[in-house]
Amino acid sequence: MSDLIKKVTALLNDKTINAFIGYEKGSADRIRAIFARTEDQAQKLVLNAFCTQNLAGYLMKHEVKKLGKLGILANVAALRSIMQLASEFQIKDGEVYVLFANADGSLTEFTDFKSIETFLQTTDTGIKSEEQEMIAKLESMTVNERWLFWNKEFEKCIKCYACRAACPMCYCHRCTTDVNQPQWIPVASHELGNLDYHLMRAMHLAGRCVNCGECATACPMDIPLNLLTYQLINPIKATFGATAGMKADAMYALSTYKPDDKENFII
Amino acid sequence: MQEFEPKIVAFVCNWCTYAGADLTGTSRIKYSANVKIIRFPCTGRIDFMILMKAFENGADGIIVSGCHPNDCHYSTGNFHARRRWIVFRNLLNFTGIDTERIQFSWVSAAEGFKWADVVNNTTKKIREIGPYENYNKIAVSTLFKEEGATNE
Numbered sequence: 001m002s003d004l005i006k007k008v009t010a011l012l013n014d015k016t017i018n019a020f021i022g023y024e025k026g027s028a029d030r031i032r033a034i035f036a037r038t039e040d041q042a043q044k045l046v047l048n049a050f051c052t053q054n055l056a057g058y059l060m061k062h063e064v065k066k067l068g069k070l071g072i073l074a075n076v077a078a079l080r081s082i083m084q085l086a087s088e089f090q091i092k093d094g095e096v097y098v099l100f101a102n103a104d105g106s107l108t109e110f111t112d113f114k115s116i117e118t119f120l121q122t123t124d125t126g127i128k129s130e131e132q133e134m135i136a137k138l139e140s141m142t143v144n145e146r147w148l149f150w151n152k153e154f155e156k157c158i159k160c161y162a163c164r165a166a167c168p169m170c171y172c173h174r175c176t177t178d179v180n181q182p183q184w185i186p187v188a189s190h191e192l193g194n195l196d197y198h199l200m201r202a203m204h205l206a207g208r209c210v211n212c213g214e215c216a217t218a219c220p221m222d223i224p225l226n227l228l229t230y231q232l233i234n235p236i237k238a239t240f241g242a243t244a245g246m247k248a249d250a251m252y253a254l255s256t257y258k259p260d261d262k263e264n265f266i267i
Numbered sequence: 268m269q270e271f272e273p274k275i276v277a278f279v280c281n282w283c284t285y286a287g288a289d290l291t292g293t294s295r296i297k298y299s300a301n302v303k304i305i306r307f308p309c310t311g312r313i314d315f316m317i318l319m320k321a322f323e324n325g326a327d328g329i330i331v332s333g334c335h336p337n338d339c340h341y342s343t344g345n346f347h348a349r350r351r352w353i354v355f356r357n358l359l360n361f362t363g364i365d366t367e368r369i370q371f372s373w374v375s376a377a378e379g380f381k382w383a384d385v386v387n388n389t390t391k392k393i394r395e396i397g398p399y400e401n402y403n404k405i406a407v408s409t410l411f412k413e414e415g416a417t418n419e
Contacts, residue, residue: 257350259336265356
């Protein structure tokens with residue numbers, strides 16, 4: 001019996017938590033999320049190299065919230081998601097029991113936000129180098145080349161909204177996409193509807209994206225969606241000094257201001 | 268050949284630029300008639316989706332204008348708007364949308380001359396760049412031409 005199963009079983013038995021979000025074996029070699037509520041279900045928990053999904057995406061789903069007090073198996077991205085959700089007043093301190101899976105398979109417990117903040121300060125939370133290269137490559141293109149690149153990518157979009165469902169930060173009960181009076185985003189997945197949808201999604205995640213990459217992983221059409229929000233991370237950090245998902249009491253960059261914010265395009 | 272007349276939409280705040288544009292008129296200063304002014308309560312109200320709707324409906328250029336920093340009628344609306352524009356401009360540039368076509372400016376209620384300049388210069392610039400063909404291709408009117416339907 002692994003440490004994880006032992007730990008979760010104990011937590012469930014002494015009612016510290018009512019449900020634990022972890023990974024279990026899916027069909028074939030796949031891994032899927034499990035919401036363990038009983039000892040038997042906890043036996044199914046696994047932890048291996050395929051367990052990369054950011055499980056924090058489930059924390060805001062109302063079906064999961066109904067389960068009671070939650071425990072979660074977190075990776076770095078999930079820790080950052082929890083911090084960002086806390087800063088947006090979606091999770092209270094101590095509300096979620098966090099088990100962090102270290103690279104060597106050992107587990108670290110986080111019971112309060114302070115300890116997560118301290119841990120994140122010494123952890124690599126940056127964007128992967130291949131993604132940085134892709135962003136640099138796109139930035140070196142002309143505006144028109146970029147337009148053609150994204151046109152081609154967005155053409156593939158079938159508007160399944162998997163990116164929205166997978167994103168830990170997309171928890172609005174009513175998304176702009178679903179608003180039909182006025183119809184901000186055309187429903188059809190034609191060029192205009194797709195462009196509108198993806199620009200809206202990126203803009204609503206600007207300054208909130210914790211670069212977990214779940215949107216791109218979830219995309220069945222392999223659109224590199226994560227680049228849209230990733231490329232805003234550095235400018236927002238450079239201009240406003242804000243990074244999402246590092247502190248539980250951080251201010252969202254776009255809901256605050258400084259009287260001397262610098263820009264060079266307003267006449 | 269007839270000269271290209273750009274369609275320009277100006278989103279302005281009620282308290283400064285709209286009053287500034289009014290002053291331009293009452294001062295009998297002539298300025299380009301290409302601009303269609305839409306009045307908002309504050310620049311803080313000008314959502315980025317609204318700018319996209321302008322391009323979608325065939326605009327070739329956009330002017331967004333409001334009170335100078337520290338002059339906002341609601342104290343902080345233009346500061347918030349400024350942050351949003353900085354980020355939004357970055358995103359537009361990354362997705363290949365021509366940020367040259369969106370002119371941001373601060374025009375106060377006393378700057379009738381400046382408003383005329385902003386409009387004239389923007390019109391001149393957009394006239395040189397030409398129609399926004401990239402966006403026109405996917406604009407509402409093009410997409411729904413064949414079906415005869417509308418986006419509403």
